[in-house]
Amino acid sequence: MMRSLLPFQFYTLPPSHHHHHHLLLKHSPNLLLSPVQTFRSPVSLPTPSVQKPSSSFTSFRRYCKLPVQDIRSSMQSRPSSGEIHVITGPMFAGKTTALIRRVQAEQSNGRNVAMIKSDKDTRYGLDAIVTHDGTKMPCMALPELSLFRERLGVESYNKLDVIGIDEAQFFEDLYDFCCNAADRDRKTVIVAGLDGDFLRRRFGTVLDIIPLADTVTKLTATCEFCGQHAFFTLRKTKETQTELIGGADVYMPVCRQHYVDGQLVMEATRIVLDAERPAVV
Ligand SMILES: Nc1ncnc2c1ncn2[C@@H]1O[C@H](COP(=O)(O)OP(=O)(O)O)[C@@H](O)[C@H]1O
Ligand SMILES: Cc1cn([C@H]2C[C@H](O)[C@@H](COP(=O)(O)O)O2)c(=O)[nH]c1=O
Ligand SMILES: [Zn+2]
Numbered sequence: 001m002m003r004s005l006l007p008f009q010f011y012t013l014p015p016s017h018h019h020h021h022h023l024l025l026k027h028s029p030n031l032l033l034s035p036v037q038t039f040r041s042p043v044s045l046p047t048p049s050v051q052k053p054s055s056s057f058t059s060f061r062r063y064c065k066l067p068v069q070d071i072r073s074s075m076q077s078r079p080s081s082g083e084i085h086v087i088t089g090p091m092f093a094g095k096t097t098a099l100i101r102r103v104q105a106e107q108s109n110g111r112n113v114a115m116i117k118s119d120k121d122t123r124y125g126l127d128a129i130v131t132h133d134g135t136k137m138p139c140m141a142l143p144e145l146s147l148f149r150e151r152l153g154v155e156s157y158n159k160l161d162v163i164g165i166d167e168a169q170f171f172e173d174l175y176d177f178c179c180n181a182a183d184r185d186r187k188t189v190i191v192a193g194l195d196g197d198f199l200r201r202r203f204g205t206v207l208d209i210i211p212l213a214d215t216v217t218k219l220t221a222t223c224e225f226c227g228q229h230a231f232f233t234l235r236k237t238k239e240t241q242t243e244l245i246g247g248a249d250v251y252m253p254v255c256r257q258h259y260v261d262g263q264l265v266m267e268a269t270r271i272v273l274d275a276e277r278p279a280v281v
Contacts, residue, residue, distance in 0.1 A: 233253055
């Protein structure tokens, strides 16, 4: 019978004890499992040998016959675990501005950073991400995120601490990349992308990484009609396909009321334009 896995915490012991990984069950702090092999994926745990109840390092140390300092220092010396931060909202909300600011803050703290954007975004060239204000930062433009590690080089990738991703709505492999980069490779991944398209539908897989995220920030722009907070992006042109690269020439940020009004106007306009279009014979 497959035992349901309780959330548990790996404590990585110093190298001299690398063959032992002890599982300390969070929900049963008094339970110390017998030394077990490293689990790579959820497996049925052997029946825990119940130890004398104790919730302190003292019993853990006695059990492992390790000086507390070794355990603590090995935990402290371990690289911190990965992180995922999502920055979303409509166009012109300041997503790219915030992404650049956060990545550059990490860089000034001495961390190794890299920036990625989708090569679908050809508005300002392919070697930099650029805000609507013109602020730039060099980046690698890719068709999919899975190419990043090989394009950058494994050695350089392994030295990276922070990975910034812009225009995340255009990456179909966003979930797997973020999962691997944060969970397995312990990178800090900062993702900027639209939550919705011009019809206010989920755009790409940005919403799918919310459950993976440490933090989620939804920014707002300023409604072009009334100056209130803008949560949505209105398309001003008649195209109806989801992907249409463009800036203020094609899109404008609007509040809820002006989205509804604007959408009605756009739909009416499209009907009129369609009616005037000569029938294809
Ligand atoms: N209607 C608007 N509302 C808010 N910002 C706007 C608007 N039109 C232009 N901007 C400019 O766009 C900048 C945000 O650009 P950017 O960070 O590239 O946004 P995003 O990545 O969310 O599209 C703002 O700092 C502002 O100067
Ligand atoms: C709403 C919407 C946007 N796009 C495109 C337009 C731009 O090239 C990007 C968004 O850029 P930003 O950095 O968030 O300003 O996405 C699209 O293709 N389809 C849409 O519905
Ligand atoms: Zn408005």
